[in-house]
Amino acid sequence: MGSILTLIVNLIFYLAFPVADGPVWCKDSLSYTSMDCSREPFYPLFLKILRDIFGDGSLPYGEPRYLFVAVLIQSAVAAVVVWRVAHVFEGFGKSRKSRIILGLGANAAFWGVQLLNRFAALRGSAYPESIMTEGFGLSFWLLFLMAAFCFFRGHQAKDLILATLWMFLCVSLRKQLLVSCLTFAGMGFLYELVLRRKWRNFLLTILMAAIAMGGATAFDYGYNYALRGVWMQHTGNAMGMDCTLLYTTTAEDANLFPEGDVRDLFLAIQTEMEEQRIRYVDLEAGVSWAQRAGHYADAYDVIGYEIMNPLIGEYLAKSHPEAEAGSPAFYLLMDEVEEELRDGLIHQDMSRFALIWWLNICKGFVNTILRMNTLLIAAAAVLYAVYAGLLLYLLRTGGDRAAVLLASLILFGTAVNCVVVGAVIFPQTRYMIYNMGLFYAGLLLLLVENLTPNKKSIGVD
Structure with missing residues (x-):
């Protein structure tokens, strides 16, 4: 299954989507093509390079030529990456039959994700054919x-360098993918330090994660300086946390701020939120946890984009009329206000925030592998229990050490993503889908490994 034929099949499958649909323009696409300063540098720069090379002449799809080239590249990258990942899973097979099952199963898991997004999900398009960071994000994460x-x-140096490179690219593409650095460092702690007692390897994982984050930060500053002449990072980093913190507050939390403009701004936001009944306290008691998480998800964008940002804009228009709306200076001032709000709101009674965070984590686990409804929530719980049970059984019965490691890494990466996303935004499928194909490929690997006789001793070296 790792043959050139399989690669060709993957290329045909993934390239068929952009050829049939053309580049799919999404809600966030304009912010990437316009190189908005709220965006991380990699994707806008990628699109600019393509625009400079191929131009923006129109195609039959009605979108500029360079966007069609972009989605062709994204889809080709996705095809090659899935082929390589499936080849890794295939390599665990102890017989020709098990290799075929693992190779085909891994490919099918990722093809299924592609087909679900295109034909079953409300979005109606696959990520590699879309003008959004997820076009590369899923591939970079894999x-x-x-x-x-x-x-x-x-523990080869080349693999450490590659992991660092992909962490750097992940963070430069999308700040959510900071989870790559956290996963690497966290796995270094659990596997290298706690399990193997290898301090040097643990410190290497911390160092390389820090280098990747530092490199991405330097790239961000350099990109914005070259483009805008301002030494700055991309903006809007405090907004996600603000939306969640505002959701869990009431007007009484105004005492978290000293008398002044920021306190008045908070009260204005509270008034709007109360009128629209989009605070934690506005939902009646006794609702299910899924309804509570859904209420937060419905409120999130309204709080951020329809209430907080416009009110901050009005505040800045009065307090800093010299800052032109939409300019880097204006966005930097917005950042300052959002950070002031966050620094005050973080001192509220955090019990409501903690509950929302926990519900988001639970919802994140469900949305990683299925969708939120009563039946599928139960099905997700069963699937995770089966995955964990098979993993523990394989560990106890002396299974392939590498299979245990890969299955554990997939589960740990899923958990890190759920915890991080759940703290700052609602865990919709778009943010959770990174591990969907991996989970099912990992589940198949565990099934095959547990059914394979003559397992190797696991041990820890």
Whole structure:
């Protein structure tokens, strides 16, 4: 299954979507093509390079030529990455039959994600054919996780360098993918330090995660300086936390702020939120946890984009009329206000925030592998229990050490993503889908490994 034929099949499958649909323009696409300063540097820069090379002449799809080239590249990258990841899973097979099952099963898991997004999900398009960071995000995450797996398995310098490179690219593409650095460092702690007692390897994982984050930060500053002449990072980093913190407050939390403009701004936001009944306290008691999480999800964008940002804009228009709306200076001032709000709101009674965070984590686990409804929530719980049970059984019965490592890394990466996303935004499928194909490929791997006789001793070296 790792043959050139399989690669060709993957290329045909993934490229068929952009050829049939053209580039899919999404809600956030304009902010990437316009190189908005709220966006991380990699994707806007990628689109600019393509625009400079191929131009923006129109195609039959009605979108500029360079966007069609972009989605062709994204889809080709996705095809190659899935082929390589499936080849890794295929390599665990102890017989020709098990290799075929694992290779086909891994490909099918990722093809299924592609088909679900295109034909079953409300979005009606696959991510690699869309003008959004997820066009590369899923591929970069898979490449990072495979490089991390190879490093933890063999501790080769080349794998450590590759893992660092993919962490850097993940963070430069999308700030959510900071989870790559947290996953690498966290796995270094659990596997290298706690399990293997290898201080040097643990410190290496921390160092390389820090280098990747530092490199991405430097790239961000340099990109914005070259483009805008301002030494700045992309903006809007405090907004996500603000939306969640505002959701869990009431007007009484105005005492978290000293008398002044920021306190008045908070009260104005509270008034709007109360009128629209989009605070935690506005939902009646006795609702299910899924309804509570859904209420927060429905409120999130309204709080951020329809209430907070416009009110901050009005405040800045009065207090800083010299800052032109939409300019880097204006966005930097917005950042300052959002950070002031966050620094005050973080001192509220955090019990409501903690509950929402926990519900988001639970919802994140469900949305990673299925969708939120009563039946599928129960099904997700069963699937995770089966996955964990098979993993523990394989560990106890002397299964393939590398298979245990990969299955554990997939589960740990899923948990890190759920915890991080759940703290700052609602865990919709778009943010959770990174591990969907991996989970099912990992589940198949565990099933095959547990059914394979003559397992190797696991041990820890």
